[in-house]
Amino acid sequence: MNQRSVFIAFLSIVLVVTNAVAADENRGVSDAVKKLSPEREAFFRCATAIKLLDNIDHPACRTSAMVIILAQGQAHLPKIEISDSAAVRSIVEDVIGDKSPLRFERPAKPHIDAMVDDVSSSLKRFGPDYDMIDCLSDMEYFQRPNTAACNYAYAKVELILSKLQDAVGWGVTRDEFPYVLQRGLQEIRGRNWGGR
Secondary structure (H helix, E strand, O other), X not given: OOHHHHHHHHHHHHHHHHHHHHHHHHHHHHHHHHHHOOOOHHHHHHHHHHHHHOOOOOXXXXXXXXXXXXXXXXXXXXXXXXXXXXXXXXXXXXXXXXXXXXXXXXXXXXXXXXXXXXHHHHHHHHOOOHHHHHHHHHHHHHOOOOOHHHHHHHHHHHHHHHHHOOOOOOOOOOOOHHXXXXXXXXXOOXXXXXXX
């Protein structure tokens, strides 16, 4: 085996070991977070924001980052830089990994898909705010459609629909709202919006 092959083999071993150590450290932080914060609601809201915005620029992600720092200190674990978006994202996803988001059934109401399209089109122009993202997290992970965030998000969806159509019956009921919000946000996934 020549020197180049030996060097490449050595480098491969170093990379594998480094990745394994980093994964163990992330798992350690995740375990510490779970013990420190049983509710972990900020992590679920952050995960929803990551899914929709594809970044960690959300108040819940900043809260999650602070909890991670606290957990690192209490567990005496190596520090993960909060500026390291990939590490924060990895820990958030690991912390919530034991819970899957609920998918809402399509209501039988005529024109429901057109309503989703109207909401989605409006949000593509102006962007959803953080209350809408928080509401989706509350409904998907905790089945709580009546939080303050959801009351605001429902009013905003109603306002969007009232501006677009004056037709009777175009409004969305509270039972239909989870599906309309979930689908409306999913259809504009990946855009980097601002928020409240």
